[in-house]
Amino acid sequence: MIEERGRVVALEAEGAWVEPLQKSTCSGCSVRSGCGQGLMDRLGVRERRHRVFASSDLVLDVGDQVVIGLPEATLLKAAASVYLFPLLVLFASAFLASYLSFGEPAVIFCGLGGFALAWFSVWRRNSRLGHDPQLRPVVLRTTSVPLERAL
Template identity: 30%
Template sequence: MIEETATVVDATPDHIWVEARARSACSSCGTQDSCATSSVSKLFGMRRQQLRLPNQFASSVGEQVIIGVEDQVMVTASLAAYILPVVLMIVAAIAADIYGMSDKQQAIVALLGLLLGLFGAGVLTSNRLMQRYFQPQLLRKITPHPQPLSLKGRGEQEFLLQEIPHERS
């Protein structure tokens, strides 16, 4: 499961709207200071994306939550977005070649195949059933870390106590 932290920006008893910052791959790269691609990424800034999810944990505005998408969903979305258009472009170009079209005509038919693949990917992912399949899931709230308690003993030494959260199995 691919997980991301999001902030609740609006809430009703039934639904919440969460906002997650879209990050580029450059944000985790060690050579981002000397990379031209990173400079271009910084120029366009970070995009914010809002999603509507069921409010199953009674979340309120300002809380941090974890949202997630199953790995299989990401693979399916990648196949629809990248593979389908390219495959249709190649099939269209091969068909144009078999029919003996000129190079210019083959290029136009290949471009039409690519556009048909992009349109098909959009249609495939836009119906209600697939939208539910691609919808991220609200996994859990992020609980804030408790503040340490300071206690002074007899010898004026300071003891710090911190509650250690334990996970349930």
């Protein structure tokens, strides 16, 4: 299980919207002046945080710090479908066009067309599977209680 700490920012019946806590080591890094992450921090990009919907059957409040988890197999399948599948289709369609003795512009066009078709099929599949509760992250546990609830 891949785990990440976060803070609950909104609640729904089936779970919670969690904003992952981002860690930065820019202050201790020796190459911070030439690093893209350091530049993004200075430009204020870090303030634009992402939110993740995580299923939960725990009693949570907004502001709770939680640990969310996602099975490794789910992450690996998603990475393979998003990154590997379109790349393989790009190479296969370009190879097929080359094997059929098409000209170089046609080979390039076929490769890009295969990539676009594969990307579109991945996008459609992911939009259908995006609401599958078994593919969502889950809230595993809370890590702290906000000060307001402790009093």
